[in-house]
Each structure stands twice: as structure tokens, then as C-alpha cells.
Amino acid sequence: MAILLGSIADDYTGASDLANTLTKNGLRTVQTVGIPDPSLALPDVDAVVISLKIRSVPASEAVAAATSAERWLRQRGAGHVLYKICSTFDSTDAGNIGPVTEALSDAAGGGVVLVTPAFPETGRTVYFGHLFVGGQPLNESPLKDHPLNPMHDANLVRVLTRQSRNAVGLVDLTTIAAGPGAVKMRLDSFSFRTAGVTAVIADAIFERDLETLGEVALETPVSTGASGLGLGLARALVRSGRISSGGATTADAIRPVGGLSAIVAGSCSKATLHQLDIAERSMPVLRLDPERLLAGPHEIAAAITWAGERISAGPVVIAASAAPETVSRLQSIYGREASGHAIETATSIIATELVERGVRRLVVAGGETSGAAVDRLAIPAFLIGPEIAPGVPVLRTVGNAQGDMLLALKSGNFGGEDFFTAALAMMH
Numbered sequence: 363m364a365i366l367l368g369s370i371a372d373d374y375t376g377a378s379d380l381a382n383t384l385t386k387n388g389l390r391t392v393q394t395v396g397i398p399d400p401s402l403a404l405p406d407v408d409a410v411v412i413s414l415k416i417r418s419v420p421a422s423e424a425v426a427a428a429t430s431a432e433r434w435l436r437q438r439g440a441g442h443v444l445y446k447i448c449s450t451f452d453s454t455d456a457g458n459i460g461p462v463t464e465a466l467s468d469a470a471g472g473g474v475v476l477v478t479p480a481f482p483e484t485g486r487t488v489y490f491g492h493l494f495v496g497g498q499p500l501n502e503s504p505l506k507d508h509p510l511n512p513m514h515d516a517n518l519v520r521v522l523t524r525q526s527r528n529a530v531g532l533v534d535l536t537t538i539a540a541g542p543g544a545v546k547m548r549l550d551s552f553s554f555r556t557a558g559v560t561a562v563i564a565d566a567i568f569e570r571d572l573e574t575l576g577e578v579a580l581e582t583p584v585s586t587g588a589s590g591l592g593l594g595l596a597r598a599l600v601r602s603g604r605i606s607s608g609g610a611t612t613a614d615a616i617r618p619v620g621g622l623s624a625i626v627a628g629s630c631s632k633a634t635l636h637q638l639d640i641a642e643r644s645m646p647v648l649r650l651d652p653e654r655l656l657a658g659p660h661e662i663a664a665a666i667t668w669a670g671e672r673i674s675a676g677p678v679v680i681a682a683s684a685a686p687e688t689v690s691r692l693q694s695i696y697g698r699e700a701s702g703h704a705i706e707t708a709t710s711i712i713a714t715e716l717v718e719r720g721v722r723r724l725v726v727a728g729g730e731t732s733g734a735a736v737d738r739l740a741i742p743a744f745l746i747g748p749e750i751a752p753g754v755p756v757l758r759t760v761g762n763a764q765g766d767m768l769l770a771l772k773s774g775n776f777g778g779e780d781f782f783t784a785a786l787a788m789m790h
């Protein structure tokens with residue numbers, strides 16, 4: 363299998379978001395969980411998205427995982443590798459967007475790397491290096507309260523400089539509006555040897571900006587960005603005539619799997635909290651007590667019993683999610699990472715127990731939450747089905763020990779208020 367576009371995603375929801383965008387824009391795409399085992403039979407595809415769970419791990423660990431994934435992709439023919447990061451640039455000053463970008467550039471022989479989290483379809487735009495979420499600067503958006511990666515600075519040149527060894531450049535919108543030639547000239551002016559720049563933040567407001575960036579990026583070995591840059595790269599590949607298939611199809615991925623259905627949520631994002639309130643009107647929702655979850659296994663056992671009493675009658679929702687004040691209180695007692703990790707472990711055990719009791723259609727809300735659940739379920743890869751909401755497709759497992767399952771891995775901030783019912787309505 364020779365692939366045209368390789369991607370390394372820093373979390374699993376982000377990977378399915380990107381795989382959805384690549385599929386919608388004409389690339390046959392598979393999402394793998396980690397570097398696939400050689401025994402796993404993958405379909406013939408144009409693009410592979412390797413999901414890693416490295417968004418919130420120490421940068422050196424992220425670099426090691428991402429560079430191994432890059433080698434795997436290059437060995438299978440990938441001429442370009444996109445490091446898929448969050449459209450809200452989720453990371454801390456010790457985060458890995460800078461280190462991984464620089465390491466991937468080094469692995470490809472050096473050179474500048476375009477970086478943009480813009481994803482206009484979900485309201486993420488970048489203007490003179492400043493990231494906006496809807497109409498709000500990043501630091502005023504709900505991302506200021508993220509449990510693991512609270513974002514307090516909308517100026518991405520500054521954010522990325524704090525994480526990087528080399529200097530960080532900017533290609534602003536006026537240059538991008540002048541077309542690919544102007545962007546290339548600007549990148550040449552940042553040539554590493556003269557200016558000491560590796561990563562270059564690129565503005566983008568409309569999809570046409572991302573088409574320009576995709577065309578330029580495709581001629582380089584590495585880029586870093588969210589689904590918007592994926593869109594630009596996919597469209598550039600299709601325009602180049604290098605996609606020989608008749609395009610991507612999602613029909614195969616949604617053949618019915620039967621079984622029971624459930625929703626597990628660990629995202630504390632504003633959108634998820636509202637979606638849970640709406641779900642309460644139509645299905646049983648269990649709100650876990652985070653302190654009891656941290657105290658021992660009883661809360662998990664109680665949740666499984668609760669679900670067992672209801673699930674044969676229809677889908678159930680189990681959520682650890684809580685509002686920012688509650689999250690802060692828990693973190694002040696147990697620490698940010700320890701409480702996040704313990705709750706992810708708990709929700710992943712609950713997801714696995716539900717699958718053992720017959721759940722075959724599973725929605726998971728939250729990036730880290732999804733990563734922990736998919737890892738515990740040991741699912742090796744996914745085919746990409748139709749889109750439920752921008753950035754969230756239906757996924758069908760490939761090579762799964764429990765048989766075929768349908769999943770939806772929802773990024774915290776994605777989806778309309780009826781996301782959970784909309785997702786289950788597409789999964790049979």
C-alpha cells in the first residue's frame with residue numbers, strides 16, 4: 363500500500379476529525395490507533411491518519427512517538443506528513459506543538475514548516491497570528507477553562523515561541539490573499555539558515571486561504587495544523603491529479619452492527635455540558651461523582667449496575683463531565699494531571715464494561731477520554747463513515763476483537779446541542 367498523505371494526530375478525536383475532512387475532500391482514508399501492527403489488514407487508501415495520545419504528555423515522549431510514526435508513514439510512501447493538532451491549539455508552555463514540529467522538520471532534512479490551527483467550518487480562524495474561536499479571541503473563549511490545557515494567550519506566535527527551540531515566523535493574511543507564489547516567497551525569506559525560523563504560523567479565515575496554504579504545504583515535506591489545513595492538502599492533492607481512485611466512499615463504514623448503544627462523556631467543554639443537559643430530556647443520564655471516582659472502584663461498579671438496569675430499553679449516558687468551578691476544586695485537591703488521568707481511567711473502564719455487556723454502538727465525548735477508552739478497548743483502526751457534525755464522523759472498527767462496532771469520538775467543543783441523539787440516529 364503506497365500512501366500519498368500521512369498524518370500523525372495528537373489525539374484520537376482529532377484524528378477522526380481530520381480523517382473525516384480528508385474523506386469529505388476525496389481521499390480514501392483510514393485512521394489507525396498508533397502505528398499499526400504488521401498483521402493488521404488495512405484497506406487500500408490515499409491517506410493514513412495515525413492516532414496518538416500525545417497532546418498532554420511530556421514533549422520528549424511526544425517527539426519520540428511522533429517521529430516513529432513519521433518513519434512508518436515515509437516508509438509507505440508518504441511524501442507529505444501533517445502533524446494534526448487541535449484547532450484551539452490546546453497545549454501548555456511545556457507543550458509539544460513546537461518540539462514535534464521541529465523534530466519532524468529535522469527528520470525531513472530541515473526547512474520551514476507551515477503551522478495553522480484554522481478550521482473555518484467550526485469557527486476557528488487566525489488573523490495576524492491571533493486565534494479566534496467563533497467571535498472570541500482564544501483566551502476569552504471557553505478554552506480558558508480547559509481542564510488540562512487552559513489557553514490564556516491568543517497570539518500563537520508567542521505561544522509557539524514559548525515551546526520552540528528556534529524562532530517562529532508569521533505569514534499574514536495579506537500575503538496569503540496574494541496567492542501561493544507570495545506565500546512561497548515569504549517562506550523563503552524565513553529560510554532556516556538565514557533567519558533561524560522553523561515554524562511559521564499562517565493566518566487563514568476562509569477555505570480559500572487554506573487551499574492556498576495546502577498547495578504550498580504539499581510541496582514541502584511537513585506541515586502542522588488542524589482539519590482546515592487537511593482540507594487544503596486534500597484539495598491540492600485532488601487538483602494535482604494524483605488521486606487515481608474514484609473518490610472516497612463512506613457507505614461501507616455504516617453497515618448495521620446491532621447490539622446495545624451507550625454514551626460515555628469525560629469532556630468538560632461548554633458544548634459537551636450543554637449536550638448532556640439536552641440528552642437528559644430523552645435518555646437516562648448518570649452524572650458520576652468525581653470525588654467518589656477518585657476514592658475507589660465503588661463508583662464505577664455502581665455506574666455499571668445503573669447502566670445494566672436500563673440499557674436493554676435504550677441508550678444510556680454516563681458522564682464524569684463537570685462545570686469549570688467543580689473541575690478546579692477537584693484539581694486543587696488532587697492535582698490537574700492526576701485527577702484528569704484518574705477520571706479517564708474510570709470512564710475507560712466503564713466503556714469497556716459496557717462493551718462486555720453487549721454495547722456495539724458507542725459515543726465517547728472528549729479527546730483524552732476517547733483516547734483512554736479506545737486504548738482500553740484495544741481497537742486497532744477505523745474506517746471513516748458519514749459526518750454527524752462538522753469534525754465528527756461515524757467510525758467503524760477494523761480488526762476489532764469484539765467484532766465490528768460503530769463509534770463516534772466527539773471533540774469536546776464540537777457538535778450541536780442534539781449531538782448525542784443525532785449520532786445514535788446514524789448508528790444502527
Ligand SMILES: Nc1ncnc2c1ncn2[C@@H]1O[C@H](COP(=O)(O)OP(=O)(O)O)[C@@H](O)[C@H]1O
Pocket residue numbers: 508509510628629630631634652682683684688689692693701702703704705706727728729730731732772773774775
Ligand atoms: N469532573 C471532572 N473533574 C476534573 N476533571 C475531569 C472531570 N471530568 C472529566 N475530567 C477530565 O477532563 C479532561 C477532559 O479532556 P478531554 O477528554 O480531552 O475533553 P475535551 O475534548 O473537552 O478537551 C479529561 O482528562 C477528563 O478525565
Ligand SMILES: O=C(O)[C@@H](O)C(=O)COP(=O)(O)O
Pocket residue numbers: 373375376377379380447448449450481588589728729730753772773774775
Ligand atoms: O481540531 C480540533 O478542534 C479537534 O479535532 C480536536 O483535536 C479537539 O480536541 P478535543 O476537544 O480534546 O477532543
